[in-house]
Amino acid sequence: MSDYNFAYLDEQTKRMIRRAILKGIAIPGYQVPFASREMPMPYGWGTGGVQVSAACLTPDDSFKVIDQGADDTTNAVSIRKFFEHTAGVATTEHTVDATVIQTRHRIPEEPLTEDQILVYQVPIPEPLRFLEPRETETRKMHALEEYGLMHVKLYEDIARHGNIATAYAYPVKVEDRYVMDPSPIPKFDNPKLEMAAIQLFGAGREQRIYAIPPYTKVVSLDFEDHPFDPSKADHPCDLCGAEHTYLDEVIIDDEGGRMFVCSDTDYCSKRQADGHRGRLSPIEEAAE
Amino acid sequence: MYVAVKGGERAIDNAHAWLAEERRGDTSIAELSVEQIREQLGLAINRVMAEGSLYDPDLAALAIKQSRGDLIEAIFLIRAYRTTLPRIGHSHPIDTGKMACDRRISATFKDVPGGQVLGPTFDYTHRLLDFKLAAEGELPEAPIRETEAQDMPRVTDYLNREGMIQTEERTEGTPPDLTRQPMEYPANRPLRLQALTRGDEGFVLSMAYSTQRGYARNHPFVGELRIGKVAVEMDISALGFSIDIGEMTVTECETVNQFTGSKSEPPQFTRGYGLVFGQTERKAISMALVDRALRWKELGEDNVGAPAQDEEFVLAHSDNIQATGFLEHIKLPHYVDFQSELELVRKLRAEVMAASQKEAAE
Numbered sequence: 115m116s117d118y119n120f121a122y123l124d125e126q127t128k129r130m131i132r133r134a135i136l137k138g139i140a141i142p143g144y145q146v147p148f149a150s151r152e153m154p155m156p157y158g159w160g161t162g163g164v165q166v167s168a169a170c171l172t173p174d175d176s177f178k179v180i181d182q183g184a185d186d187t188t189n190a191v192s193i194r195k196f197f198e199h200t201a202g203v204a205t206t207e208h209t210v211d212a213t214v215i216q217t218r219h220r221i222p223e224e225p226l227t228e229d230q231i232l233v234y235q236v237p238i239p240e241p242l243r244f245l246e247p248r249e250t251e252t253r254k255m256h257a258l259e260e261y262g263l264m265h266v267k268l269y270e271d272i273a274r275h276g277n278i279a280t281a282y283a284y285p286v287k288v289e290d291r292y293v294m295d296p297s298p299i300p301k302f303d304n305p306k307l308e309m310a311a312i313q314l315f316g317a318g319r320e321q322r323i324y325a326i327p328p329y330t331k332v333v334s335l336d337f338e339d340h341p342f343d344p345s346k347a348d349h350p351c352d353l354c355g356a357e358h359t360y361l362d363e364v365i366i367d368d369e370g371g372r373m374f375v376c377s378d379t380d381y382c383s384k385r386q387a388d389g390h391r392g393r394l395s396p397i398e399e400a401a402e
Numbered sequence: 403m404y405v406a407v408k409g410g411e412r413a414i415d416n417a418h419a420w421l422a423e424e425r426r427g428d429t430s431i432a433e434l435s436v437e438q439i440r441e442q443l444g445l446a447i448n449r450v451m452a453e454g455s456l457y458d459p460d461l462a463a464l465a466i467k468q469s470r471g472d473l474i475e476a477i478f479l480i481r482a483y484r485t486t487l488p489r490i491g492h493s494h495p496i497d498t499g500k501m502a503c504d505r506r507i508s509a510t511f512k513d514v515p516g517g518q519v520l521g522p523t524f525d526y527t528h529r530l531l532d533f534k535l536a537a538e539g540e541l542p543e544a545p546i547r548e549t550e551a552q553d554m555p556r557v558t559d560y561l562n563r564e565g566m567i568q569t570e571e572r573t574e575g576t577p578p579d580l581t582r583q584p585m586e587y588p589a590n591r592p593l594r595l596q597a598l599t600r601g602d603e604g605f606v607l608s609m610a611y612s613t614q615r616g617y618a619r620n621h622p623f624v625g626e627l628r629i630g631k632v633a634v635e636m637d638i639s640a641l642g643f644s645i646d647i648g649e650m651t652v653t654e655c656e657t658v659n660q661f662t663g664s665k666s667e668p669p670q671f672t673r674g675y676g677l678v679f680g681q682t683e684r685k686a687i688s689m690a691l692v693d694r695a696l697r698w699k700e701l702g703e704d705n706v707g708a709p710a711q712d713e714e715f716v717l718a719h720s721d722n723i724q725a726t727g728f729l730e731h732i733k734l735p736h737y738v739d740f741q742s743e744l745e746l747v748r749k750l751r752a753e754v755m756a757a758s759q760k761e762a763a764e
Contacts, residue, residue: 118486147584152481157727159734182738189734191410219738237728248714250587275750281742300742319724321584347745363741377738 121168121201127151131169131323135314138325143288144256145239150321160193161318163216163235170214170231170314171197176204178212183220183360183377190218207380219282221303223359223381226311228328234297236317239324241285241295261293264335272340284342287333288326296332302346302360307332349374352394354385425470439463448651448680449473453722454480455581455600457650457679474602474722481723485581492576494635494644498654498677499556503630505681508557510623510658516554521629522681557626558656558673567658567671568701587714594696594717598689599678601720607684609710609720610691618695618708622674625658629681653678655686659694661701672701692716 119125134148153161171177177197181190185207193216194205206212209224216233226232238244242252245263255261264285271279278284284301288294296307297315307313313326326332336342347361352373359381361374373394376382386395426433440447440463450462454477461480469475505521508514520526561567577592580600585593598606613620631651637644655676663669674694676686695710705711719725 124486124488147586149581149583152478152485152723154482156478156730157724158729158731159727161727182735186410187735188410188414191414195411195414218734219736237731248587249718250714276753277746277750279746279750281746282739298736298739300738302742319728345745345749347741360738361741362737363744377741 118200120173121171121197121203122154123151123165123168127165128169131165134323135166135169135325138314138323139312139327141292142326142330143286143292143294143324145317145322145324147321148323150318153318155192155196157319158237159189160216160218160235162316162320162323163218163233163318164193164196164316165318166233166314166316166323167197167214167216168201170233171201171203173201173203175213176206176211177201178206178209178215179217180215180220180222180378180380181218182362183222184379186379208384209378209380219298219300220360220377221299221306221309223356223376223378225306226309228310230311232309232311232313234299234313234315236295236297236315236320236322238283239295239315239317239320239322241283241293256292259291261287264293268335268337272337278336278340278342285335287335289331290333293335294324294326294332300346300360301334301342302344304332304334304342305344347374350392351376351382351385352392354382354390354395355392356382356385356390425468434467436460436463436467439466445681446471446473446476448682449603449685450476450480452679452682452685453477453600453602454484456480456484474726478723478726491636491639493647494637496632496634496650496652498628498632498652499554501554501628501630501632501652501654502551503554503628504651505629505683506554506626507628508624508626510557510625511560514555514557514560514626516552523683554628556656558658561625561658561671565670567673568661568667570673585717587717589713589717591693591697591700594713595675595677595689595693597717597720598676598692599685601689602722602725603682603685603688605720605722605725606688606692609695609716610688612708613691613695613710618698618706618711620672620674620691620694621660622657622691622694623659624687625656625673627653627655627683627687629653629683651680653680653682653686655683655690657687657690657694667702672697 131148134146138144138146150162150165153164155161155164177194179185179190179194181187184190197203198205209215209222213229214231214233215222216235218235221232240252242255242264245267246252246255268278271277280301282300283295283298284304286294286296286304286307296304307326308329308331310328312328315324334342347363349361350357351359351361353375356376359376359378362377364373364375366373440459443466446466447459447462450465450473451457451459454462461483462476465476465479466473468479503519505523506516506519508518558567562569580593580596629651631649633646633649635644636647657674659672659674661670661672672694674690676689676693678686678689692710696713696716698705698711709715
């Protein structure tokens with residue numbers, strides 16, 4: 115433990131953040147402004163997620179952090195260590211054992227339960243930002259439910275490329291009201307946004323918190339003749355053989371050799387422990 | 403055989419150890435003390451205090467030492483420390499009219515009551531490298547003249563007596579606090595000034611410079627620039643009266659700007675205002691110019707679409723801690739997003755290739 119308060123932030127600040135979270139849950143998909151604090155890690159490196167996690171954690175929680183689906187990526191390690199030091203909470207790499215999961219860019223493959231909270235790190239919370247850079251304008255557009263610009267953008271993609279040219283941070287409509295940025299998760303993860311767990315989104319630099327309550331309707335924007343397609347690499351995992359997971363492409367030599375592995379490292383190792391094998395599974399080789 | 407990259411934790415620890423070694427440099431050369439930094443790199447200290455929004459020269463010196471002289475990193479350390487400090491209360495507004503000035507100049511009048519005081523400035527130095535400094539040498543003492551403390555009335559007050567300059571309306575309300583409330587636009591002037599005074603010196607300088615070059619030109623004169631110590635006074639509820647809790651050095655700049663008048667206002671001069679911790683005159687002057695440019699609506703001027711007139715643009719991008727964090731975060735792994743882009747581009751390419759092959763076949 116350190117000299118700082120439990121989970122670093124003082125209780126007044128946590129109360130302010132909890133209020134913003136509750137408001138976010140009450141208005142699914144609405145971006146609630148909050149007085150984001152300077153954290154001891156840089157803006158853009160998960161300060162929003164860290165503040166939301168700090169406001170949610172209790173001493174009995176079990177905390178998991180993933181970045182790109184993996185527990186051992188450097189920034190995930192750094193954030194996990196931060197809460198080990200400042201909150202002394204138990205940490206885990208197992209999705210099923212975690213009560214609070216902070217994530218960057220992925221939703222775990224394992225379906226989450228009602229006893230879990232998924233906290234997203236969000237770089238740009240405003241789905242309309244790259245269509246209209248002004249906050250004063252985009253807030254008005256949300257208030258008036260004026261989302262024509264977004265549909266025009268998606269239509270222009272189709273006209274130009276034959277497809278909607280958004281592969282991650284694919285916009286969704288929450289509970290038939292707010293268009294929301296699901297953070298830069300691959301669109302493969304979008305269908306999972308309808309889940310049993312509470313989903314909280316924290317954008318520190320942009321001072322916004324928003325939420326999706328459990329079992330909330332979340333629809334990825336599309337057109338009748340161009341339905342949403344949550345595509346992924348057309349391969350099975352080379353380590354665990356899974357055909358239904360999001361895959362990372364790993365370059366293994368300088369002659370174009372590559373392999374595909376689950377981006378969710380915990381899910382992949384669990385499957386391997388259960389005896390599933392992929393094309394290049396190292397465990398099989400060791401057994402020979 | 404591919405092995406997933408493991409060991410992030412050990413790599414981080416080792417990187418930190420190496421960083422500490424690099425920070426210290428060659429150990430056969432004496433280590434810098436925090437006191438040496440505080441006393442001899444005063445202007446760096448000032449910038450860190452100003453943009454860190456914390457007036458504490460010792461902590462600023464420590465931050466500069468820890469950050470290896472990277473001032474934005476030092477500012478970040480100070481900000482992250484500052485945000486953990488409890489708010490005991492608020493001071494009274496400082497009275498810069500009662501400043502003990504080390505420097506006080508006006509460009510709009512040849513002489514002013516209280517005099518033109520150059521003070522410790524680089525202004526008229528010739529920028530020739532002083533190789534004597536490279537050798538350790540004793541410093542000749544600066545001459546001292548006994549002076550009586552005298553009032554330094556504000557230059558803009560003279561103009562105000564004739565009604566030649568727009569009067570700043572006094573407001574009694576408590577100004578909002580940028581660090582405790584989320585920024586919402588449109589912001590008011592107190593919020594703008596708070597953002598500017600802690601904004602990145604380079605950014606505010608460039609914004610100010612752009613107005614001088616014609617992007618929302620507002621022709622500023624330095625009505626007055628003053629640097630010196632002011633007392634900080636605070637009500638102590640247990641005592642029932644206010645006491646001086648200390649003093650601080652600040653730089654204040656008031657610009658006098660041309661203004662031809664509008665439908666509602668007769669021709670008169672207008673003002674821009676800059677106030678920054680420490681001796682930071684480049685920043686204070688820049689702040690005054692940008693403040694003035696952002697006041698176009700209030701003064702009934704046209705918005706010519708210049709960046710410095712655009713409140714949301716200026717305020718959303720002036721903070722170097724936000725900017726550097728977001729800029730540098732692209733060093734973090736993004737391979738999941740990149741993978742989904744790869745798949746998409748492959749798909750789009752396959753469709754285009756198939757279409758052109760079909761065309762060729764026909």
